[in-house]
Amino acid sequence: MAERTYLEAIRQGLAEEMARDERVYAIGEDIGAYGGAFKVTEGLLDRFGAERVIDTPISETAIIGAAIGSAYVGMRPVAELQFIDFVACCFNILTNFAAKSRYRWGAGVPMVVRGPCGGGVSGGPFHSANPEAHFLHTPGLKIVEPSTAYDAKGLIKAAVRDDDPVLFLEHKFLYRRVKDEVPDADYVVPIGQAVVRRPGDDVTVVTFGAMTYTALEAAEQLAQRDVEVEVIDLRTLSPLDHETVLKSLAKTNKIVVLHEAQRTGGIGAEIAAAITERGFEHLDAPPVRLASLDTPVPYNPALEAAFRPGVEQIVAAVGQLVEY
Amino acid sequence: MPTSTATRPSEDLTRDDRLELYYFARLTRDIEERLAVLYRQNKVVGGLYRSLGQEGESVASAYALAEDDAVAALIRNLGSLIVQGIRPRAVFSQYMAKGTSPTRGRDLNLHFSHIPDDGGPIVVGPISMLGDLVPVMAGVGLGARMQGRSLVGMTYIGDGGTSTGAFHEGMNFAAVQKLPLVVIAEDNKYAYSTPVSQQMALARIDQRADAYGIPHEMVDGNDMLAVYDAARRAVVRARQGDGPSLVGVDTMRMRGHAEHDDMRYMSKPLLDAWKARDPIARYRDHLIETEIATETDLADIDAMSLAYAEAEAELAEAEPAPDPDTAAGGVFAGEHFQPTVDIVHSPFRKKRGAPRHAPAAEARS
Ligand SMILES: Cc1ncc(C[n+]2csc(CCOP(=O)(O)OP(=O)(O)O)c2C)c(N)n1
Ligand SMILES: [Mg+2]
Numbered sequence: 001m002a003e004r005t006y007l008e009a010i011r012q013g014l015a016e017e018m019a020r021d022e023r024v025y026a027i028g029e030d031i032g033a034y035g036g037a038f039k040v041t042e043g044l045l046d047r048f049g050a051e052r053v054i055d056t057p058i059s060e061t062a063i064i065g066a067a068i069g070s071a072y073v074g075m076r077p078v079a080e081l082q083f084i085d086f087v088a089c090c091f092n093i094l095t096n097f098a099a100k101s102r103y104r105w106g107a108g109v110p111m112v113v114r115g116p117c118g119g120g121v122s123g124g125p126f127h128s129a130n131p132e133a134h135f136l137h138t139p140g141l142k143i144v145e146p147s148t149a150y151d152a153k154g155l156i157k158a159a160v161r162d163d164d165p166v167l168f169l170e171h172k173f174l175y176r177r178v179k180d181e182v183p184d185a186d187y188v189v190p191i192g193q194a195v196v197r198r199p200g201d202d203v204t205v206v207t208f209g210a211m212t213y214t215a216l217e218a219a220e221q222l223a224q225r226d227v228e229v230e231v232i233d234l235r236t237l238s239p240l241d242h243e244t245v246l247k248s249l250a251k252t253n254k255i256v257v258l259h260e261a262q263r264t265g266g267i268g269a270e271i272a273a274a275i276t277e278r279g280f281e282h283l284d285a286p287p288v289r290l291a292s293l294d295t296p297v298p299y300n301p302a303l304e305a306a307f308r309p310g311v312e313q314i315v316a317a318v319g320q321l322v323e324y
Numbered sequence: 325m326p327t328s329t330a331t332r333p334s335e336d337l338t339r340d341d342r343l344e345l346y347y348f349a350r351l352t353r354d355i356e357e358r359l360a361v362l363y364r365q366n367k368v369v370g371g372l373y374r375s376l377g378q379e380g381e382s383v384a385s386a387y388a389l390a391e392d393d394a395v396a397a398l399i400r401n402l403g404s405l406i407v408q409g410i411r412p413r414a415v416f417s418q419y420m421a422k423g424t425s426p427t428r429g430r431d432l433n434l435h436f437s438h439i440p441d442d443g444g445p446i447v448v449g450p451i452s453m454l455g456d457l458v459p460v461m462a463g464v465g466l467g468a469r470m471q472g473r474s475l476v477g478m479t480y481i482g483d484g485g486t487s488t489g490a491f492h493e494g495m496n497f498a499a500v501q502k503l504p505l506v507v508i509a510e511d512n513k514y515a516y517s518t519p520v521s522q523q524m525a526l527a528r529i530d531q532r533a534d535a536y537g538i539p540h541e542m543v544d545g546n547d548m549l550a551v552y553d554a555a556r557r558a559v560v561r562a563r564q565g566d567g568p569s570l571v572g573v574d575t576m577r578m579r580g581h582a583e584h585d586d587m588r589y590m591s592k593p594l595l596d597a598w599k600a601r602d603p604i605a606r607y608r609d610h611l612i613e614t615e616i617a618t619e620t621d622l623a624d625i626d627a628m629s630l631a632y633a634e635a636e637a638e639l640a641e642a643e644p645a646p647d648p649d650t651a652a653g654g655v656f657a658g659e660h661f662q663p664t665v666d667i668v669h670s671p672f673r674k675k676r677g678a679p680r681h682a683p684a685a686e687a688r689s
Contacts, residue, residue, distance in 0.1 A: 059493035062459040069463020072439050096451050103655050104431040105449060106663045107439050139655045163657035
């Protein structure tokens with residue numbers, strides 16, 4: 001087994017799937033000779049040729065539309081959006097064409113739409129988005145966001161093999177900062193399963209993506225005060241694995257939902273509602289949401305730090321829950 | 325890049341082909357007339373969108389495809405679906421939101437698809453958002469090309485629809501990739517109530533294609549053979565690997581946007597002028613003048629078409645409504661929703677035996 005970065009793991013997963021199944025191909029902007037804005041697809045052009053690594057005009061609707069059409073006739077496209085913020089440019093064709101297709105007429109769209117999401121790198125208002133809530137509210141789309149390199153490879157492979165459209169969110173802060181053991185073997189991480197990253201009895205923190213590491217850091221600090229936090233990494237955001245969350249809640253009776261996207265109408269609201277409906281008798285305190293401010297993502301590092309929830313807020317929120 | 329109009333592929337059409345073209349146009353109109361009755365009887369659940377006056381261009385353009393090519397019709401292209409063998413009953417039951425319709429009552433009118441794994445005509449249904457079918461059909465061509473299939477895709481766009489970003493992105497992508505796509509751009513003078521002059525500053529809709537560097541031409545959309553010729557030239561180019569083309573059709577929407585529309589914004593003299601150019605009547609006269617068919621031959625086809633449309637409507641009317649429990653599920657794979665669409669062959673196809681545009685015919689065109 002080798003240590004690989006999150007980014008290398010995605011690339012390896014993609015290359016393995018393209019080698020395994022000739023129906024799989026990549027399409028997007030600057031993904032060929034340049035290897036993609038973040039170099040996720042580097043080397044794929046040399047290995048698989050321009051027929052299967054297709055550089056497109058700056059046309060997000062055409063990218064997703066072409067992916068849909070080719071999927072109808074039996075291909076398995078993996079479309080890259082240069083930054084996930086640009087999903088806004090193809091929101092219509094993704095939510096209206098791809099997502100509704102199976103329900104309307106039974107035609108599945110086995111397509112992966114992948115792209116870098118998230119902040120912490122001073123990307124500013126248009127290169128930092130965490131758009132999951134828009135798509136959580138779209139029946140017919142699955143949403144995945146890995147936090148480890150191991151999961152990144154296993155989930156991209158599962159996404160490629162899935163018979164429905166999967167939005168694959170890659171947290172750009174993690175691309176080169178996260179490195180863990182990634183088997184060279186063929187494996188998938190099933191879509192729809194959360195994982196407990198750190199067990200604990202006192203308070204549950206539910207999160208995903210880069211915030212998983214923020215939560216783990218807070219848990220480490222809290223452990224020094226004898227507060228044991230259980231950290232759950234959702235990994236799949238739609239469909240949500242409510243069972244893993246409820247099981248943890250039954251043990252800790254106190255819960256924080258943490259995410260990087262803006263607070264209002266965010267995925268945390270859905271999780272908090274589900275916990276309240278289905279786990280009310282386990283709650284010893286109201287569920288707490290920690291999320292970003294209801295503003296666009298600011299550019300200046302100090303402003304962005306103030307915008308996003310950090311270790312301090314988690315420690316404070318957990319502390320208050322313990323006292324509740 | 326206006327194309328050469330030197331070749332007339334319609335000269336290769338047999339007598340049966342020519343009669344079949346007439347039959348398809350006639351059947352399209354008969355189905356819609358029947359739908360108009362059902363609409364007035366409140367049996368159509370949603371709106372009714374007629375193609376009155378445009379049946380000829382839908383039929384003649386789709387007739388240029390081989391039978392297992394892919395077509396993506398808009399809601400006014402019933403004729404294209406009829407040519408590709410979609411059973412009329414499916415259309416009636418869609419409009420009446422039946423539980424046994426191709427979408428099981430989940431979507432309306434021509435919003436359904438038929439994508440067989442094992443050959444046969446491919447139909448990709450539209451979504452309401454205009455323009456999206458262009459990139460999607462570019463993708464059908466892209467996928468087919470990667471698989472080494474010699475499939476051609478055809479889709480339609482209204483004068484209004486050509487103003488969308490999706491149309492532009494799809495056309496440009498198809499052009500850059502040289503995809504096997506034929507786009508029929510219909511200038512029917514209005515987009516809902518908006519005249520073409522407020523849609524584009526171009527003299528002719530086909531000039532949209534100049535932006536993509538692809539072949540285009542403008543034809544009289546109410547002259548069925550002219551439409552067939554232009555579409556056929558484009559299909560042959562696409563299949564030879566010469567990339568996409570756009571065919572502009574000059575036609576007229578003879579009804580309102582939908583049956584509820586009072587048409588107050590439409591000019592009466594304009595409608596009268598176009599009424600005299602009705603595509604089916606013109607083609608009928610042509611068949612008689614050129615002695616391809618007699619009045620009796622055509623009256624027989626008229627009767628056959630009408631009887632078929634009425635019988636299919638009756639069958640659809642008797643279909644059950646969907647079980648309300650079926651509203652749930654079917655969003656993801658494995659949730660058991662496998663709709664089917666019946667594909668039928670016209671009496672002329674049965675007589676002919678071979679499919680239209682067998683590869684040998686293609687080589688000749
Ligand atoms: C993107 C988009 N905006 C608005 C509408 C609403 N709408 C439906 S049909 C129509 C007019 C379409 O005109 P045109 O494209 O010329 O086609 P025609 O109806 O004339 O066949 C409009 C505005 C739509 N379907 N899609
Ligand atoms: Mg129009």
